[in-house]
Amino acid sequence: MNRLDTIDRPRSKVGLLGMVLLGGLLGPGLAGCENAMQDMYDQPRYEPYEPSPLFDNGNSMQDPQPGTVAMAAGRGADASGAQAASAQLEPLPPPDAKNPLPLTMAVLERGRERYEVYCAPCHSRIGDGDGYITRRGFPQPPSFHQDRLRQAPDAHFYQVITGGYGAMLPYAGRLAPQDRWAIIRYIRALQLSQHAPLQQLPDKVRAEAEAALK
Numbered sequence: 001m002n003r004l005d006t007i008d009r010p011r012s013k014v015g016l017l018g019m020v021l022l023g024g025l026l027g028p029g030l031a032g033c034e035n036a037m038q039d040m041y042d043q044p045r046y047e048p049y050e051p052s053p054l055f056d057n058g059n060s061m062q063d064p065q066p067g068t069v070a071m072a073a074g075r076g077a078d079a080s081g082a083q084a085a086s087a088q089l090e091p092l093p094p095p096d097a098k099n100p101l102p103l104t105m106a107v108l109e110r111g112r113e114r115y116e117v118y119c120a121p122c123h124s125r126i127g128d129g130d131g132y133i134t135r136r137g138f139p140q141p142p143s144f145h146q147d148r149l150r151q152a153p154d155a156h157f158y159q160v161i162t163g164g165y166g167a168m169l170p171y172a173g174r175l176a177p178q179d180r181w182a183i184i185r186y187i188r189a190l191q192l193s194q195h196a197p198l199q200q201l202p203d204k205v206r207a208e209a210e211a212a213l214k
C-alpha cells in the first residue's frame, strides 16, 4: 500500500467534518466582523487638498520634511505602482554580462552598506536567508551559500534585484544600477567568506587554514 493512502484518507474525512462544524459555528461570528469592517471603511478622513485646522498652514496635506528620501526614483518614479513601473522600464544586461564595477574596497564598502539597508532584513547580514523580517513570518529566501546561487551568473542577481523574484519585490526604483552591481560584488564576497576554495587563498592564509584543518 502506498504511504499517502494511509495518511490521506482518514485526514480528509476529519477535514470535511471539521469544516462543516466550523462553518456552522463561525458563520454568524464572521458576519459580525464584516459589519465592523464596514464601519472602518467609512471612518472620517480628509480628502486630498481638503483644508484642515490641525496644521498652521491650514492644509491637511503637508510637504515632505527637508531631507526626506524619495521611495522611488528613476524613469518609472511618477507612475502609480512606481516600483513595478521602474522595473519594467529598466534594460537588463545580457546573461553573460560581467560586473562593470572594479573589485575595490570602496565598491565592497558601498555594496555592504546598501546590502545591509535593502537586503539584509530578509536575507540576513551573512546571506543565509535568516533575516529579521523572515523570522517574523515573511517567506524565507534561499541561502546565497548554496551551489545553485554560487554558480548563478552576476546577471541573474542583477535581474532579481531589478525585477523582483517570486515573493521578493523589485528594487529598480530604490537602487541605482551602480548600487545593484556594488551589492552583487558584496554578495560574491559573502559567498566566498563561507566557501573559499583552498587554492584561491593567499599563501599565508592558506598555510594557516591548512594547519587548522589538520
Ligand code: HEC
Binding pocket: 115, 118, 119, 120, 121, 122, 123, 133, 138, 139, 140, 141, 142, 156, 157, 160, 161, 165, 166, 167, 168, 169, 171, 175, 183
Ligand atoms: C522583504 C524581503 C526581501 C528583501 C528585502 C530582499 N529579498 Fe531577495 N528574496 C526574498 C524572498 C522571499 C526570495 C525567494 C522568493 C521566491 O522564491 O518566491 C528572495 C530571493 C532572492 C534571490 C534568489 C533568486 C533565486 O534564483 O532563487 C536573490 C539572488 C535575492 N533574493 C537577492 C536579493 C537582494 C540582492 C536584495 C537586496 C537588494 C534582496 N534580495 C532583498 C525576500 C527579500
